[in-house]
Amino acid sequence: MKVAIPSFLFFFFPLISFAQEVNDEKTDHYLEEDKKKISVVGGLSYLHNSFGLLYEHKVFRLRPNDAFYTEFFLRYRWVDVSFSFAPKLTHINNDDPEKGKSKYFNFGFTFFLAPKIRQYVYFSQVKGLYFQDTKEFMRLLYGNDYNEEGYLQFPDAKYRSFKGETTYLWVGNKKDYRSFNNMTYQPLKDVFVVSTGLFYQYNILSDIGKTVYLGETFSDSDNSPSKDFRIALRSGGGIQKKIKNNWYAIVEVYPELYYAKLVGENFHEFNVGIFSNARIGYDNGKWFFGGGAQLSWVNSSNENFYSTTQWLFRAGIGFRFNSPTFVNRNFDKIDNILK
Structure with missing residues (x-):
C-alpha cells in the first residue's frame, strides 16, 4: 500500500x-x-448606503433617498468601462417626500497594468441627502421631550467620491481574474485566486447650507465642504466555479485594515473591515445574464466615525457582438505599441 x-x-x-x-x-x-468582440451589459442595482456626520462627539447618519439606479458595462479588449445613473424615464425610484430626492451618477474603469497587477479607478456622486437620525439629533439640541416626526433634508448636498485600487495577484493572473470584475468576460474554467490590494478613496461632502425640515427651508452661509481620505489594505481570495450548461458561480472575500482622516481636522482612526462579492450567472459566449450581491463593512458602531455597512445588489443581462473591422485594425496598432 x-x-x-x-x-x-x-x-x-x-x-x-x-x-x-x-x-x-x-x-x-x-x-x-x-479581441474582435464588444461586450455590453445593462442592469439594475439597489444600493443601501450611509455616510457618517460627526457632531458633539457623536456620529449621525446621512443617507441618500434613491436606492435604485440603472447600471451599464462596456468592454472592448482591455477597455473595461462601467457607468450608472437613475434616469427619470425608467421611474425606478420611489422617493419619499419626507426624505427628499436623490440622484446618482457613477463612472469607472478597470485595466491590467501587467499580467498580475490590476488597476481600478472609479468616481461616484450622489446629490440630495437626508438625516436618518433626525429625532435623535433634535433631542440632543432641544432635550429628550422633542417628539416631532420628520427628517432634516439637504436637497443640494453632494457627496463626491474618488476611488482607486491597485491589486497584485499572488495566485492567478489576468486570464483567470478578468471574469471576476463583471459579467463582460465569459468564465471558462474553475479558478482560485489570491490577491492583496491597496484601496484608496478621497471624499468631498459639500453644499449642505440649504436645509428643509417640516416644510420649511433654512439657509446657512457657513457652508465649507468636509473632506476626508481613506486607505485600506485588502488581502483575500476568490473562487470561480463552472456549473454545467453554461452556469457559473463566483465568491470573493477580502478582510481589510483601514485608516481614515478628516482633511484639515485633528481627527483620524484605524479600523478593520471586510469586502465581499458574490455572483451567479449564465454565459454561453454570445449572451449572458446574472445577479449578485456586494458587501462593504467597516467596523459598524456609533463610536467609529468611518463605520459603514454598504449593501449593493445587482442584476443584469448582456450580449457580445463583432466589433467593426476599422476598430479592430486601429486597436491592433495600439496593442503592438503597448507590447
Whole structure:
C-alpha cells in the first residue's frame, strides 16, 4: 500500500498537467477571438448606503433617498468601462417626500497594468441627502421631550467620491481574474485566486447650507465642504466555479485594515473591515445574464466615525457582438505599441 500511493501520484500528476495545458489552449483561443468582440451589459442595482456626520462627539447618519439606479458595462479588449445613473424615464425610484430626492451618477474603469497587477479607478456622486437620525439629533439640541416626526433634508448636498485600487495577484493572473470584475468576460474554467490590494478613496461632502425640515427651508452661509481620505489594505481570495450548461458561480472575500482622516481636522482612526462579492450567472459566449450581491463593512458602531455597512445588489443581462473591422485594425496598432 505504501508503494501504491506514490505510483498513483506519479501517474496522476501528468494528467493534471495535460488538463491544464488543454485549458490554457482553450483560454488563449477564446481571448484571441474575444479581441474582435464588444461586450455590453445593462442592469439594475439597489444600493443601501450611509455616510457618517460627526457632531458633539457623536456620529449621525446621512443617507441618500434613491436606492435604485440603472447600471451599464462596456468592454472592448482591455477597455473595461462601467457607468450608472437613475434616469427619470425608467421611474425606478420611489422617493419619499419626507426624505427628499436623490440622484446618482457613477463612472469607472478597470485595466491590467501587467499580467498580475490590476488597476481600478472609479468616481461616484450622489446629490440630495437626508438625516436618518433626525429625532435623535433634535433631542440632543432641544432635550429628550422633542417628539416631532420628520427628517432634516439637504436637497443640494453632494457627496463626491474618488476611488482607486491597485491589486497584485499572488495566485492567478489576468486570464483567470478578468471574469471576476463583471459579467463582460465569459468564465471558462474553475479558478482560485489570491490577491492583496491597496484601496484608496478621497471624499468631498459639500453644499449642505440649504436645509428643509417640516416644510420649511433654512439657509446657512457657513457652508465649507468636509473632506476626508481613506486607505485600506485588502488581502483575500476568490473562487470561480463552472456549473454545467453554461452556469457559473463566483465568491470573493477580502478582510481589510483601514485608516481614515478628516482633511484639515485633528481627527483620524484605524479600523478593520471586510469586502465581499458574490455572483451567479449564465454565459454561453454570445449572451449572458446574472445577479449578485456586494458587501462593504467597516467596523459598524456609533463610536467609529468611518463605520459603514454598504449593501449593493445587482442584476443584469448582456450580449457580445463583432466589433467593426476599422476598430479592430486601429486597436491592433495600439496593442503592438503597448507590447
